[in-house]
Amino acid sequence: MSGAPAGGASPSGASASSPALAVDGLAFAYPDGRQVLYGVDLEVAQGERVALLGPNGAGKTTLLLHLNGILGAVSGGTGAGSIQVSGLPLRKDTVGEIRRRVGIVFQDPDDQLFMPTVADDVAFGPANLGLRGSELADRVHHALSQVGMADQADRPPHHLSFGQRRRVAVATVLAMEPEILVLDEPSSNLDPASRRELADILQSLDVAVLMVTHDLPYALQLCSRSLLLDGGRIVASGATRDLLADDALMRAHRLELPYGFDPLSVPAAPAVER
Numbered sequence: 725m726s727g728a729p730a731g732g733a734s735p736s737g738a739s740a741s742s743p744a745l746a747v748d749g750l751a752f753a754y755p756d757g758r759q760v761l762y763g764v765d766l767e768v769a770q771g772e773r774v775a776l777l778g779p780n781g782a783g784k785t786t787l788l789l790h791l792n793g794i795l796g797a798v799s800g801g802t803g804a805g806s807i808q809v810s811g812l813p814l815r816k817d818t819v820g821e822i823r824r825r826v827g828i829v830f831q832d833p834d835d836q837l838f839m840p841t842v843a844d845d846v847a848f849g850p851a852n853l854g855l856r857g858s859e860l861a862d863r864v865h866h867a868l869s870q871v872g873m874a875d876q877a878d879r880p881p882h883h884l885s886f887g888q889r890r891r892v893a894v895a896t897v898l899a900m901e902p903e904i905l906v907l908d909e910p911s912s913n914l915d916p917a918s919r920r921e922l923a924d925i926l927q928s929l930d931v932a933v934l935m936v937t938h939d940l941p942y943a944l945q946l947c948s949r950s951l952l953l954d955g956g957r958i959v960a961s962g963a964t965r966d967l968l969a970d971d972a973l974m975r976a977h978r979l980e981l982p983y984g985f986d987p988l989s990v991p992a993a994p995a996v997e998r
């Protein structure tokens with residue numbers, strides 16, 4: 725969480741009372757001219773978990789890649805709009821701090837794991853921030869403990885199962901003590917037990933989450949609120965249960981629940997006051 729004083733802005737512009745993430749009027753076209761985002765507005769409150777739903781090609785990944793400046797104006801691209809993370813605006817001079825604050829867990833853990841051991845991978849980011857010695861070791865141990873992988877610290881990542889590698893990828897991001905955890909399809913390719921274990925881990929974390937997912941029961945279980953992106957626009961926003969129970973909305977945007985799944989029969993994730 726932000727170290728800024730409650731209710732006031734720090735010299736960096738960060739504020740503990742600001743939303744964890746605020747996106748305002750985000751528009752973007754790829755260099756080939758294809759317009760993918762059209763004025764996207766969204767907010768994730770401190771401690772809130774929000775699902776970003778939408779059919780293939782809606783622009784979800786394109787949006788995620790803007791959140792830490794991989795795409796967008798700070799990377800030399802074109803577009804419009806603004807992004808703030810706990811009150812700190814994304815700009816060329818803040819992109820380093822924004823990348824620490826926005827922890828993106830990509831769909832393929834092997835995109836994020838490249839060191840000889842699990843501990844080395846988790847240490848990589850905090851070591852780049854300047855942590856050393858016992859401070860670094862404690863940070864690594866804590867992040868691995870948060871995902872139940874502390875006993876695997878000395879193993880090479882490629883000896884782990886896919887589900888374990890995804891948990892380590894989450895730990896690499898948690899070790900940066902982010903303001904918001906951004907997950908791209910966290911339940912994809914997981915067996916039912918690994919899927920449930922990851923849900924338990926995500927529910928135990930005290931950090932805001934924005935989660936792109938096609939796994940609608942997962943969104944319902946973990947996220948009290950969902951946003952629906954289609955054609956580069958937020959077309960619906962509300963309680964996940966209400967969105968999933970809206971048959972006409974679901975059909976209009978190519979979202980389908982598993983056969984026989986009734987969103988009204990599942991306890992909804994508790995809402996966070998915003």
Ligand SMILES: Nc1ncnc2c1ncn2[C@@H]1O[C@H](COP(=O)(O)OP(=O)(O)OP(=O)(O)O)[C@@H](O)[C@H]1O
Nearest residue numbers: 754756758760778779780781782783784785786787
């Ligand atoms: N590098 C690129 N250059 C041009 N167009 C791109 C590029 N990357 C993605 N697109 C286009 O942008 C649109 C949105 O893609 P994006 O991957 O953001 O959607 P998505 O909602 O994440 O889809 P999915 O659910 O399939 O992952 C698609 O039409 C895609 O073809």
